[in-house]
Amino acid sequence: MKVFLSGNIAQVGLNELEENNVSITQWSEKRQITAEELIAACQDQDGLISVGPNKIDAAFLQACKHLKVIALHSVGYDQVDLEEAKKLNIKIGNTPGVLSGATADTAFLLMLAVSRKAFYLHKKIINGEWKNYEPTPDLGIELNGKTLGIFGLGKIGLEMAKKCIGAYQMPVIYHNRSRNNEAEKEIGAKYVSFEELLAQSDVISVHTALTPETKDQFNLNVFKQMKSTSIFINTARGGIHNEEDLTKALEEKIIWGAGLDVTNPEPMQKDNVLLNMDNVAILPHIGSATEETRNAMAQIIVKNIVAGLKGDSLPYQV
Numbered sequence: 001m002k003v004f005l006s007g008n009i010a011q012v013g014l015n016e017l018e019e020n021n022v023s024i025t026q027w028s029e030k031r032q033i034t035a036e037e038l039i040a041a042c043q044d045q046d047g048l049i050s051v052g053p054n055k056i057d058a059a060f061l062q063a064c065k066h067l068k069v070i071a072l073h074s075v076g077y078d079q080v081d082l083e084e085a086k087k088l089n090i091k092i093g094n095t096p097g098v099l100s101g102a103t104a105d106t107a108f109l110l111m112l113a114v115s116r117k118a119f120y121l122h123k124k125i126i127n128g129e130w131k132n133y134e135p136t137p138d139l140g141i142e143l144n145g146k147t148l149g150i151f152g153l154g155k156i157g158l159e160m161a162k163k164c165i166g167a168y169q170m171p172v173i174y175h176n177r178s179r180n181n182e183a184e185k186e187i188g189a190k191y192v193s194f195e196e197l198l199a200q201s202d203v204i205s206v207h208t209a210l211t212p213e214t215k216d217q218f219n220l221n222v223f224k225q226m227k228s229t230s231i232f233i234n235t236a237r238g239g240i241h242n243e244e245d246l247t248k249a250l251e252e253k254i255i256w257g258a259g260l261d262v263t264n265p266e267p268m269q270k271d272n273v274l275l276n277m278d279n280v281a282i283l284p285h286i287g288s289a290t291e292e293t294r295n296a297m298a299q300i301i302v303k304n305i306v307a308g309l310k311g312d313s314l315p316y317q318v
């Protein structure tokens with residue numbers, strides 16, 4: 001059986017594919033494969049391992065109807081036209097669970113970095129601006145006992161909440177489409193309306209999927225309903241916040257700071273004004289980028305691909 005791999009996965013996954021007699025053709029260029037190149041590359045394949053932001057849209061799926069399975073190197077599947085895949089009987093697999101801890105670590109890292117202006121102050125040393133000791137400029141804010149608002153309390157949001165409770169005894173409120181009774185019981189998270197989440201949170205951390213409903217959900221009108229002392233964290237998808245509105249909200253001190261692991265577009269351009277703001281910390285979409293997590297993701301991908309090639313349902317099917 002033959003599979004196209006549109007990027008790279010951890011070596012353990014490559015080894016397991018070989019052990020399962022799956023023959024791999026791999027995209028080896030440094031740049032992201034284009035839509036046309038992806039279609040061409042998949043013509044003589046039985047499956048696809050999709051790494052990165054390839055659009056698995058109706059046009060791609062129609063042009064690659066013969067594929068039995070597409071294994072995503074992500075838990076998110078906003079890039080996939082699921083309805084079309086279902087119609088064409090192409091199974092889609094993702095990598096849930098294994099990346100929750102690492103992604104929550106990234107959200108926590110950003111929250112702390114923003115609260116102490118860490119990335120900005122690091123740049124000041126590099127720029128030769130660490131001069132005299134001055135007790136008052138560039139002060140941070142503390143997180144102890146502050147209210148954490150989770151937008152999208154699923155597996156990753158729950159991990160973030162646990163870290164914030166453990167480190168800073170932060171009370172947790174959340175807003176979801178439907179209530180998470182288990183998390184309410186486990187960590188005492190309190191369900192609130194979206195408006196209450198905005199008004200009451202000292203830190204808002206986004207852990208929801210990008211959908212037509214959540215696209216641009218955090219816009220200027222929403223930032224205006226947040227506390228002027230609050231921090232906005234997004235490790236989910238860049239499309240959930242409106243970047244222009246976020247920039248304005250930070251410039252006009254409508255909110256206090258922001259930490260982003262996801263931007264819109266990705267990659268972010270190096271001259272983006274957000275990169276030089278004092279209360280902003282930005283990372284290049286590294287949420288799941290640890291050795292342990294990427295190994296575990298690769299192993300799930302192999303399970304999904306092997307099952308799909310056999311015609312079985314996938315262990316992690318979307």
Ligand code: 8YV
Pocket residue numbers: 051052053073074075076077099287288289
């Ligand atoms: C991936 C992610 O690294 O799981 C997700 O949804 O965003 C990340 O874990 C990214 O999609 C690249 O494949």
